[in-house]
Amino acid sequence: xxxxxxxxxxxxxxxxxxxxxxxxxxxxxxxxxxxxxxxxxxxxxxxxxxxxxxxxxxxxxxxxxxxxxxxxxxxxxxxxxxxxxxxxxxxxxxxxxxxxxxxxxxxxxxxxxxxxxxxxxxxxxxxxxxxxxxxxxxxxxxxxxxxxxxxxxxxxxxxxxxxxxxxxxxxxxxxxxxxxxxxxxxx
Amino acid sequence: xxxxxxxxxxxxxxxxxxxxxxxxxxxxxxxxxxxxxxxxxxxxxxxxxxxxxxxxxxxxxxxxxxxxxxxxxxxxxxxxxxxxxxxxxxxxxxxxxxxxxxxxxxxxxxxxxxxxxxxxxxxxxxxxxxxxxxxxxxxxxxxxxxxxxxxxxxxxxxxxxxxxxxxxxxxxxxxxxxxxxxxxxxx
DNA sequence: CTCATTCTGGACCAATCGGTCTAGTCCTGT
DNA sequence: ACAGGACTAGACCGATTGGTCCAGAATGAG
Numbered sequence: 001x002x003x004x005x006x007x008x009x010x011x012x013x014x015x016x017x018x019x020x021x022x023x024x025x026x027x028x029x030x031x032x033x034x035x036x037x038x039x040x041x042x043x044x045x046x047x048x049x050x051x052x053x054x055x056x057x058x059x060x061x062x063x064x065x066x067x068x069x070x071x072x073x074x075x076x077x078x079x080x081x082x083x084x085x086x087x088x089x090x091x092x093x094x095x096x097x098x099x100x101x102x103x104x105x106x107x108x109x110x111x112x113x114x115x116x117x118x119x120x121x122x123x124x125x126x127x128x129x130x131x132x133x134x135x136x137x138x139x140x141x142x143x144x145x146x147x148x149x150x151x152x153x154x155x156x157x158x159x160x161x162x163x164x165x166x167x168x169x170x171x172x173x174x175x176x177x178x179x180x181x182x183x184x185x186x187x
Numbered sequence: 188x189x190x191x192x193x194x195x196x197x198x199x200x201x202x203x204x205x206x207x208x209x210x211x212x213x214x215x216x217x218x219x220x221x222x223x224x225x226x227x228x229x230x231x232x233x234x235x236x237x238x239x240x241x242x243x244x245x246x247x248x249x250x251x252x253x254x255x256x257x258x259x260x261x262x263x264x265x266x267x268x269x270x271x272x273x274x275x276x277x278x279x280x281x282x283x284x285x286x287x288x289x290x291x292x293x294x295x296x297x298x299x300x301x302x303x304x305x306x307x308x309x310x311x312x313x314x315x316x317x318x319x320x321x322x323x324x325x326x327x328x329x330x331x332x333x334x335x336x337x338x339x340x341x342x343x344x345x346x347x348x349x350x351x352x353x354x355x356x357x358x359x360x361x362x363x364x365x366x367x368x369x370x371x372x373x374x
Numbered sequence: 375c376t377c378a379t380t381c382t383g384g385a386c387c388a389a390t391c392g393g394t395c396t397a398g399t400c401c402t403g404t
Numbered sequence: 405a406c407a408g409g410a411c412t413a414g415a416c417c418g419a420t421t422g423g424t425c426c427a428g429a430a431t432g433a434g
Contacts, residue, residue, distance in 0.1 A: 008381080024300045026213035030422060040383045041423085047381090051423065102308070104299060108350065112291060113211045121289070125354045152351065152360070153367055160347030163295065164339065167312045173339070180340055195411080217392060227413045228393085234411090238393065375434100382429070390421065399412070404405100 017059035025114035063106035075138035093174035204246035212301035250293035262325035280361035
């Protein structure tokens with residue numbers, strides 16, 4: 001086992017991402033968070049001077065980076081755009097199953113709540129557009145005619161599909177997405 | 188003006204639905220809720236013995252009924268299923284704009300948080316399937332070959348579209364949904 | 375070894391949380 | 405007129421919230 005102690009800051013970010021995804025920004029108290037991360041309060045406010053909100057932004061960014069890596073890992077070795085879509089949806093479905101079939105989208109759970117802070121909204125928008133840009137890049141690479149719109153569609157299907165999967169407690173919906181996507185516009 | 192005083196119970200449900208949609212179940216305190224509804228605490232616990240959670244279920248149900256009426260109002264006078272989809276997406280876009288382009292889905296904001304109560308999850312599932320069943324009914328009525336799957340797709344597009352619209356602070360995404368739907372499966 | 379900096383540990387705080395409880399008001403049926 | 409249930413009003417409660425603060429441990433540079 002790689003029993004790496006992992007620095008406190010990273011431990012905070014990871015557990016924050018996990019807990020916020022499960023219960024939402026307002027559903028997680030600092031005490032619960034700190035005990036889960038096994039860190040004292042002083043460390044939190046040392047690494048994140050603005051406390052909970054700073055940590056939430058960091059956690060959402062970290063989670064978003066993971067998604068970007070998932071997208072890249074799906075499309076880079078793919079033979080076609082449709083092939084990448086298939087792989088991505090499959091990976092997301094696995095992620096869903098591993099998350100206990102209940103957690104929400106890490107970004108919306110973390111940033112779409114809490115203070116109706118403009119910073120939160122803008123950051124969420126920024127992260128989402130990052131996903132879409134990454135998908136659009138690959139769409140263009142595979143010669144899809146309207147990469148931006150195609151990326152939008154995939155994003156919408158994944159978000160909506162995740163929501164329905166959550167309600168049904170089943171990843172079947174997510175696995176069926178590529179078919180819907182195929183019928184959409186990949187000529 | 189129809190200055191109907193509206194009974195306390197209904198006032199509680201309506202304001203609860205509104206506030207939960209905006210800030211999520213855990214983002215709204217009883218004090219804020221009660222002052223917004225101009226009701227004392229005693230009334231809440233008279234009408235909803237289990238307090239906040241009972242109220243949340245009632246609020247989500249009320250909001251869901253509104254959505255069911257929106258679906259019916261879109262498909263009943265329609266000339267075709269695709270026509271109904273167009274109308275529905277248009278209506279939802281208007282709703283989005285009227286909500287200040289920030290509120291979430293009333294059901295997920297209210298029930299997908301809070302206690303990881305099984306009751307909440309089941310009720311959310313029940314309400315969502317109600318929407319889908321209603322759409323599927325109209326899809327069948329218009330001779331769509333696979334009404335259930337078509338209804339699923341529309342639900343997914345609306346949920347995902349709403350999410351993206353929220354991030355972009357624009358209802359354009361929602362208005363563009365019918366086109367994606369058309370390309371999807373209506374023969 | 376020494377000193378400065380970074381980081382940890384946790385006591386402490388006011389504010390707010392959801393919830394309980396009871397005294398009183400209002401409304402309705404008789 | 406009066407009885408009785410439906411409803412309101414809000415004081416009050418213990419628990420928990422996010423946040424502050426500082427003493428001290430650990431660390432790295434000279």
